[in-house]
Amino acid sequence: MNQNHHRKKDEKAQKSFRVSDLPLEERPRERMMKLGPEALSSQELLAIIISSGVAGMPATSLAQILISRYGSLADIADVSIDELKKGIKGIGIAKVARLKACFEIARRIENERINKIESINKGTKITSPDIAYHLIKKNLVSYKKEHFFVICLDSRNRILGIDEISTGTLESSIVHPRETFESAIKHHAAKIIIAHNHPSEDPMPSEDDIGITKRLREAGLIMGIEVIDHIVVCRNSFLSFKEKGLMP
Template identity: 35%
Template sequence: MNATTADTLPYSRLRDMAVTERPQERLQRSGPTALSDSELLAMLLRSGTQGHDVLAVADKLLATAGSLSDLLSWTQNDFLRLRGIGKVKALQLVTVMELARRVLAASGSTTPQLTTPAEIANYCRPHTLGLAVEKFWVLCLNRKNRLLRKIEVTSGTATATLVHPREVFRAAIKEAASAVVCVHNHPSGDPAPSAADVRITRQLREAANIVEIDLLDHVVVGTPAADPIGLGFYSFRDAGVL
């Protein structure tokens, strides 16, 4: 067999497997925990294309992304860049990732107590996954630091002025909040604050004193992988700015 012929043959891993060892049969027999990450992705993809066995496509997808959680930030175009994934499969995968984000966002208590930067970041991170722009939220809290409401105040780009203090405290006053936490994301994943982040935090601190609503913290949410110190968030309270 020459090299040209070998290169055009479809991958045969799935076809050559014993029936009892194929992902679908093991899923039915032992449940989803019996399958590897690649096999679970293969179950979503269902079939490959000419020259691309479905398990090979799933392996490549996982290797390119780095992990299942990294796929949460992928767009349709990201999926389409992989050979063996067409428009329909890309849209199916985007849909599954959006469902996963919504499940993560809804999995916590509807009235969590938010007292530490880590708790704040963990609560907000599902809402930041996959975002290509910066968004700014105000978390309105009661006297026991339990969440009354999370409000998206603005959405924009990294080069735009993201928020004005009046927008933050207008929302807080409307909700009769005793305190607020401000949160915004960095799409790059690195939560290190910019000069603009520091400037708006100081403005928010001054406005909080005027309206007599406690500004407990301003947290920048990124990802641990992109954070030089591995936390995945930055707290202005811990940094001594508040």
Template identity: 40%
Template sequence: MKKTLSQHVREQLLEYGVNRSELPGLISTIVGNLPDETLNQLMCKNIRELSGLTVEELKGFPGMGKNKASRLVAAFELSRRLARFISAEKTIIRDPRDAASLVMEEMRCFNREHFCSIMLDTKNQVIDVDKVSIGTLSSSQVHPRELFRNAIKKSASRMILVHNHPSGDPEPSREDIEITKKVSDAGCLIGIEVLDHIVIGDGKYVSFKEKGLI
């Protein structure tokens, strides 16, 4: 019986090791057997595109199903969390470039707007990066109470707002400016200073602090 492409690449992974495996082998090992058609369609996308697919989007591929789609999405989410943890560990934010570098590689890949906060202590050392909300292709709804809930819980003294523009253009919108003012005012009331708002594009960023907008 002829082997499927999924079976073939999994066998190669077992023989040569995970570190030397190509993307098809890794995907097939995570999700199990897939029709050749589906695996070939997935390979037409780069890893950035694959990492941004949702469970609902992946379910549309023949032979994928909800369980396999969930395993693949979970694997990408695990890798993002590990990257964020390693980047944030004992990191001190000295300027906007430090803040942007902390989240750039993760957030530039998202195909929807994600709004996060970088929580800092009194020495500007990163406590955590909190993913507050996920929006659409062009906007993300966020409320000050959602931003400050975990900051208060983790005793953060300062905060840097971060969100991405899936278009790749980090130029702030009018809505970005309005929400920044609203959050900054709320921070003043509860004693958590909003130091900056970083908008992430494709390999570039805009800092509200550098532009004099905060």
């Protein structure tokens, strides 16, 4: 993508006002204190991390430029330090350091959660969908997006490990058999249970849920690793594909 294209996108994202020109109740930091971080947009959260702007371009505009240029928060997190330093006027070493530190903290928190799941649940025998649901529920219900997990089991249905495979809308392009069974192979699993949350709190499976289950089930038969259930997790309920007769 050429520099002229970036410049045009950046110019569209720029604002002439300062954050301090906004009414108090519309400023990102004040909104967070009043409503909590989950109420803020990605742009507002980035603006708080960036903290300050440059002449004619407040932190909210710099945040919008980042989103306009790179896309999602996950995409921004993957941008190298060197590219961030050189890519956008007003994003200097201090701002890059804060951004990369926040993204690294988020990555480590996620790894700690996964490690905690494994340390607590490893060796537990899954004898019913209800047990699987209650083991993984606490790690899924707080998410605002869909997260897809694989529970790896031995031949006696004991947990060998639990891995997160993807985050976002559950689509076949995101949940791929390669990543799913890479986890199973890593743990030497004989069987797997797949699970994901529905932030809507409606456990009924979508067409994508059903399609992905069929695709993974077929891939598992080829690889000799059986997909024995798909559990849709909500805060106060769940749906087991196996119990509902939905396993292909």
